[in-house]
Ligand SMILES: Cc1cc2nc3c(=O)[nH]c(=O)nc-3n(C[C@H](O)[C@H](O)[C@H](O)COP(=O)(O)OP(=O)(O)OC[C@H]3O[C@@H](n4cnc5c(N)ncnc54)[C@H](O)[C@@H]3O)c2cc1C
């Protein structure tokens with residue numbers, strides 16, 4: 001049905017060289033970069049996934065055999081090189097362990113994706129792409145896609161301070177206007193991303209859409225900022241997930257009057273409809289267990305640290 | 316030849332099966348029903364009357380020759396019994412454990428009119444287990460025919476379809492979204508009812524047929540069905556992605572922490588080993604007084620898992636009565652023995668939380684049975700003014716599932732009005748060369764029905780590809796009235812097919 005032979009060989013080739021598909025090898029990390037004490041970037045080789053990935057989608061990673069399935073947004077993908085990039089913030093046991101153990105050459109036990117409904121890029125003429133802290137990474141592919149579709153892109157990114165800034169240049173490249181904010185004023189304007197949004201709204205009265213990604217509290221504030229002017233505002237929700245295929249309902253979120261499963265119906269939703277308080281409550285579901293796991297892991301690291309200090313290059 | 320058996324001459328008592336003691340078993344995940352020994356099986360096989368007009372076979376969704384395999388047991392030809400079984404059922408060790416036999420074969424057994432019916436399921440399991448321990452498998456030699464088949468989902472429907480296609484000489488690849496194959500058999504049904512070793516053995520048998528299983532592959536998102544048929548070069552595709560998508564009730568309080576679906580609870584425990592947290596990283600945060608809503612197999616499994624993980628009190632809240640419960644009778648009995656408390660004729664109307672947004676209980680209403688509904692079961696009707704509070708620190712929903720949306724979102728396949736994949740009688744979907752079966756077509760059903768659908772689809776796929784189907788058992792049920800065309804069997808389409816490399 002209308003596929004050219006070059007397309008066929010293309011996909012077949014991607015299929016043949018994608019890990020866990022035609023060959024049995026695990027997904028292997030090919031590059032790591034540390035952005036700060038808590039934020040790092042991992043790149044892995046998976047041609048099939050790089051080919052399929054679209055802005056707004058995520059993967060689920062199981063770092064090791066006893067590990068948890070954790071969702072991470074696809075922060076970048078390179079179809080030519082066949083690579084997929086994740087940016088991770090070390091917040092708890094799994095992500096801290098990944099920060100310690102994941103280097104170039106480290107195999108990941110499982111990676112599945114892309115998951116979720118891709119972001120709607122559409123025919124917007126003017127958009128604001130907002131990334132708060134780590135959120136800069138997941139909003140990047142959307143900013144790029146908007147730019148490539150011909151839209152006028154205003155980038156607003158915010159960090160707590162200068163030390164935490166990453167991907168500034170990479171992001172700026174796809175923006176027609178660019179605003180960077182910091183809580184302490186050590187870089188860009190002193191203020192929150194909502195201040196950046198306000199600046200943009202003041203200057204432009206014809207903004208079609210605001211896309212905001214970051215911690216729930218930030219996305220809530222962004223949605224409140226755009227609500228009076230009734231500007232379409234899309235946010236990407238990050239509830240606790242298990243399968244990521246719609247099978248468990250653990251990721252359910254309240255959107256307007258209804259319940260949606262973020263992993264298949266989202267993760268992008270209309271920010272003006274999202275019940276953020278509900279989301280923030282549900283993120284506390286396993287707080288006690290998470291604390292226990294992190295403490296136990298930290299203790300085991302200290303014990304192991306005494307016996308054998310971690311060696312090997314940190315790439 | 317033995318004398319003709321009559322209802323008076325056969326062993327009157329159904330041969331009991333050994334069980335782990337309830338007090339002991341709620342502390343472990345080992346299998347509850349221990350299975351027959353040789354003497355038990357021989358004794359039970361004697362109870363089959365070998366009716367000339369069999370009642371039991373029509374009760375079996377895949378038409379196993381039941382007296383046939385039991386006769387082989389009586390004759391001590393166990394391998395022969397296995398061969399008879401596997402003509403129709405590829406997974407006897409699994410189906411013997413999880414089929415609702417009382418509603419199927421055993422429910423129609425002639426012996427059951429007077430005595431307890433023959434324990435067909437237990438005999439099936441016994442043979443299935445023997446095959447695993449003896450390493451039997453029936454791998455016919457087939458010339459590779461060059462057809463490439465893609466199977467989406469590794470539940471019973473996908474497994475059955477894959478096996479049949481591989482046996483026909485096709486090159487078969489199964490794609491599974493999870494990191495382990497098996498579908499509900501793996502993530503849903505717990506170890507004490509269906510040990511992982513049994514699933515592993517059946518999956519292993521599939522690999523021996525040359526089937527490749529690719530886990531961590533979300534079809535629809537990593538590649539679409541259209542791409543499978545076109546660029547990736549699959550000559551035919553079977554979709555068996557299961558029902559998934561658990562239902563909630565849309566009552567206040569459902570997003571409180573401590574409210575979850577049985578699917579989530581079971582996946583965390585069975586697939587992710589939450590019971591071994593923190594040795595495994597996935598938490599569950601088990602409650603101490605747990606209410607499970609619903610009374611199907613899923614509810615029973617959820618409750619019995621909770622008991623084994625150490626919950627002090629586990630309650631089942633169901634809006635109908637025990638008689639209408641969709642669960643297998645044995646599972647309800649086992650749950651009861653293990654200390655589950657049943658609250659029939661009650662349903663929640665609101666979930667109640669504390670100031671930390673954790674569940675503290677629910678408000679329920681009493682029900683009474685009214686007129687039968689379309690399903691033939693009595694409709695539960697709320698009793699006005701009968702509301703009461705029920706204390707619980709964890710509430711588990713086991714009230715069924717809806718269609719998983721991913722395939723619908725990512726392909727042009729036609730869906731029916733409930734969102735399940737629409738198929739015709741041959742299980743063909745609206746896309747040429749794409750077939751579907753199991754829960755994604757019917758909604759939540761049973762293992763044997765899913766398997767039967769996988770086999771039926773395989774039979775249709777073979778016809779579609781022009782592979783001669785020697786499996787008459789299944790081709791007859793899907794055959795149209797016209798079986799010959801110009802004197803040539805329509806099933807033999809290969810005379811007309813030119814394969815382009
Ligand atoms: C669609 C989606 C995309 C995401 N993208 C990224 C990303 O690109 N980079 C990134 O660093 N993080 C991302 N996250 C969040 C990331 O999954 C969690 O930080 C991670 O699971 C925490 O695991 P942990 O064991 O290290 O921490 P834990 O100790 O388990 O938890 C720390 C905190 O993270 C939250 N959390 C815990 N488990 C999960 C879970 N399974 N899913 C979501 N949140 C959880 C909890 O609120 C908790 O308070 C994303 C989440 C979702 C749902």
Ligand SMILES: Cc1cc2nc3c(=O)[nH]c(=O)nc-3n(C[C@H](O)[C@H](O)[C@H](O)COP(=O)(O)OP(=O)(O)OC[C@H]3O[C@@H](n4cnc5c(N)ncnc54)[C@H](O)[C@@H]3O)c2cc1C
Nearest residue numbers: 468470471472492498499534557612753754760761762765
């Ligand atoms: C807890 C529980 C207990 C049960 N107990 C019994 C019982 O005792 N007896 C009985 O007969 N029946 C029982 N059932 C019902 C029975 O298990 C199901 O009817 C049967 O498993 C359906 O088989 P299936 O192959 O259609 O789908 P499933 O078993 O659901 O398998 C579907 C598979 O497809 C995968 N998948 C989904 N989407 C994709 C995708 N896009 N790409 C790749 N893979 C995908 C899923 O991960 C899954 O592994 C039970 C069900 C549950 C939930």
Ligand code: FES
Nearest residue numbers: 244246248249263
């Ligand atoms: S993560 Fe399980 S349904 Fe979304």
